[in-house]
Amino acid sequence: MTNFEEKTVHTKPIFEGKVINMQVDDVTLPNGKTSKREIVKHPGAVAIIPVTKDNKIIFVKQYRKPLEKTLVEIPAGKLEQGEAPEVTALRELEEETGYTTSQLTYVTSFYTSPGFADEIMYLYKTSSLEKVEQPKAMDEDEFVELMELSLEEAEKLVAEQEIHDAKTAYAILYLKHKGLK
């Protein structure tokens, strides 16, 4: 396999935030020339497909400031530093839906935007939900509304572009392919 590795000559830090950091790397290309790479550093994230006893999928409706619109998504959240993805998944499930589970199934993982960001998304599924009496609270700047939808209803929202993000589109296609249980 050809080696297309780009060697870092210099890293210029641009921004350090609470969600992302940004940097510009000067790199040496395979042909010896140099170029710049604009890179977003992200801690990684999890998303969970929660399926109820009645074969409904639990979604969260949430305002997404980068898009200036409200999207319907499966529950998701960022990894805390050093946190195992399974732990994040259970925390976000409880905070956003009020459920927990002892049967979390790993589905897959993928990079969301490999051209400019290092964010990795770990995807889980559970069809064994247990209500939590006093669920943990969400972050104080998070506002979500829950929706329980059948697979058919979810597909309708895809067509209407209310479901319009990669992880949720993947999740719906996955359920169509593998079934809800």
Add this chain to the structure above:
Amino acid sequence: MTNFEEKTVHTKPIFEGKVINMQVDDVTLPNGKTSKREIVKHPGAVAIIPVTKDNKIIFVKQYRKPLEKTLVEIPAGKLEQGEAPEVTALRELEEETGYTTSQLTYVTSFYTSPGFADEIMYLYKTSSLEKVEQPKAMDEDEFVELMELSLEEAEKLVAEQEIHDAKTAYAILYLKHKGLK
């Protein structure tokens, strides 16, 4: 539907690059409190699923600096300013694979990272490829290697995490569901 809109109080530009811009918005939350949103602005992108006459899918192998690793992906690229996604799709298909098509099918679109970026990805498919004699050249800082794989071979690379990005994982699941033609 509850309105969770976050009103922008102030926008602080952080970075203007050739691929992305970055800004931090001060916002008013639905409860009247304020918060900061770290936002990456991206021009949007397209990806194409090219299927050959022999039922192979054409992939590109490419070094992704943000991940410091080589990924196998379906052909993709950024929108130029004001460019229709179909035009970008045909350009990237020709530059990266040396093929064009007169039958480009729109599959879907999705936001790749709605938590911190506005990137939208338009996904197309074609199973009607025509060789271009003298294809347009790629950007001078792009280096890719082509691979033609059956759907089964592609699924193996997903399991081995050489195929490890959202658009390509979605594409493979889509082909499994809908068939190659």
